[in-house]
Amino acid sequence: MTSSPGRTARSTLTFRQKVSRFDYKFSPYLYIAPFFILFALIGIFPIAYTLNVSLYDWNLLKGQGDFVGVQNYITVLSDPFFWNSFRNTISIFLLSAIPQLIVATVVAALLDQAIKAKTFWRMSILIPYIVAPVAVTVIFLQVFNQYHGPIAGLLELFGLDPIRWAFDVFPSHVAIATMVNWRWTGYNTLLLLAAMQSVPRDVYESATLDGAGKIRRFWSITIPMIRPTIIFVVITATIGGLQIFTEPKLFDGRTNGGGDRQFQTVVLYLYELAFPRRDFGRASATAWILFVVIVLVGLLSYVATRAVRTADVKASRTRRISARTKQEVSS
Numbered sequence: 001m002t003s004s005p006g007r008t009a010r011s012t013l014t015f016r017q018k019v020s021r022f023d024y025k026f027s028p029y030l031y032i033a034p035f036f037i038l039f040a041l042i043g044i045f046p047i048a049y050t051l052n053v054s055l056y057d058w059n060l061l062k063g064q065g066d067f068v069g070v071q072n073y074i075t076v077l078s079d080p081f082f083w084n085s086f087r088n089t090i091s092i093f094l095l096s097a098i099p100q101l102i103v104a105t106v107v108a109a110l111l112d113q114a115i116k117a118k119t120f121w122r123m124s125i126l127i128p129y130i131v132a133p134v135a136v137t138v139i140f141l142q143v144f145n146q147y148h149g150p151i152a153g154l155l156e157l158f159g160l161d162p163i164r165w166a167f168d169v170f171p172s173h174v175a176i177a178t179m180v181n182w183r184w185t186g187y188n189t190l191l192l193l194a195a196m197q198s199v200p201r202d203v204y205e206s207a208t209l210d211g212a213g214k215i216r217r218f219w220s221i222t223i224p225m226i227r228p229t230i231i232f233v234v235i236t237a238t239i240g241g242l243q244i245f246t247e248p249k250l251f252d253g254r255t256n257g258g259g260d261r262q263f264q265t266v267v268l269y270l271y272e273l274a275f276p277r278r279d280f281g282r283a284s285a286t287a288w289i290l291f292v293v294i295v296l297v298g299l300l301s302y303v304a305t306r307a308v309r310t311a312d313v314k315a316s317r318t319r320r321i322s323a324r325t326k327q328e329v330s331s
Helices: 005-011 015-053 071-077 080-111 118-124 133-143 150-157 169-197 201-209 214-225 227-242 246-251 266-274 280-330
Strands: none
Touching: 015 280, 071 280, 080 118, 080 169, 080 227, 080 266, 133 169, 133 246, 169 227, 169 246, 201 214, 214 227, 227 280, 246 266, 266 280
């Protein structure tokens, strides 16, 4: 019985050649293994452990109590304070994410033009992102001061009553959303700007020769070609917006979302359950409910964006077919 050539070649390899082949095949996995091991220990394991905690009557000081199953989830979902925090979260998210995406796209389009000192302007818009959230909140607490801030002075100049930024529902949401927008708009602008710079310039030149103006080129060329980056920005803004904690917590550090819970978010509600109330079971259940909501919203964003993209592809095919038909008729 004759042996195959491949088996003969493998059997004649020296020890050094075998080690070299092993190194070539498996060393990349060994190089990245430490990250995944650490991620499993400090990332996946705590997440999975909170699922176990959410099934027990778990006190911060007393530890694990009786097994209650899904009762913690039922209690949270039947709590009116949870739904109040959920409405507040959605309101602040919409007030921050939508203007943030619009402004970031417009500013990125402006920075993509041939302007003087473009490097300076591109670096300047990142300054709010590197400022500590505590410093941002301290600054905006002065801006939104009910009686002594610049907005209060402007309202007084026109004879208008001061706005109760920290006490009324909608004004407090606007104030918190403004802090979020000020900090994150520059970061998203740089992401969109990088995507815009990857668009081939000859496409713009061809459109210009065809008579398309700047606005037409922006809507017909720039937006469709940077759609993957827009999807990424929307998803990350959704995740960050639904997990907002720092700004509303520092906006009124004495309470967990205002005296009447007027700007309490879901994460602040979770924080209140976990520490002042020491109910880790309900807090963990709230965390998993928020996780499911984020996943569902992310999937909805993906499906909606994919539907828009499919509609654009169909429209472009229809235009190509109609143009081809006109050429055949004319010929």
